[in-house]
Amino acid sequence: MAKIRIDKQRCKGCYLCVVNCPNNLIKIAKDLNSKGVKSVYFSGGKCTGCAMCALVCPECIIEVYR
Numbered sequence: 001m002a003k004i005r006i007d008k009q010r011c012k013g014c015y016l017c018v019v020n021c022p023n024n025l026i027k028i029a030k031d032l033n034s035k036g037v038k039s040v041y042f043s044g045g046k047c048t049g050c051a052m053c054a055l056v057c058p059e060c061i062i063e064v065y066r
């Protein structure tokens with residue numbers, strides 16, 4: 001199964017990855033990162049490695065491992 005890694009400290013909280021994951025595997029964190037925004041985290045589960053999250057992230061901080 002695929003998985004992703006997110007550089008949370010560089011996340012600007014646009015949540016494009018959250019709304020574009022077809023399997024709803026990316027969630028909004030409760031705590032703030034160093035930019036003062038609620039970043040996101042990979043909740044685990046059935047990641048297909050489709051890379052939609054990485055493609056839409058304007059900061060290019062999501063890596064996909066297939």
Ligand code: SF4
Pocket residue numbers: 002004020021022023024025026046047048049050051052053054064
């Ligand atoms: S690679 Fe695809 S399935 Fe996996 S977290 Fe990203 S958008 Fe979701």
Ligand code: SF4
Pocket residue numbers: 006010011012013014015016017018039040056057058059060061062
């Ligand atoms: S798309 Fe990138 S910058 Fe936007 S919330 Fe997701 S990880 Fe953060």
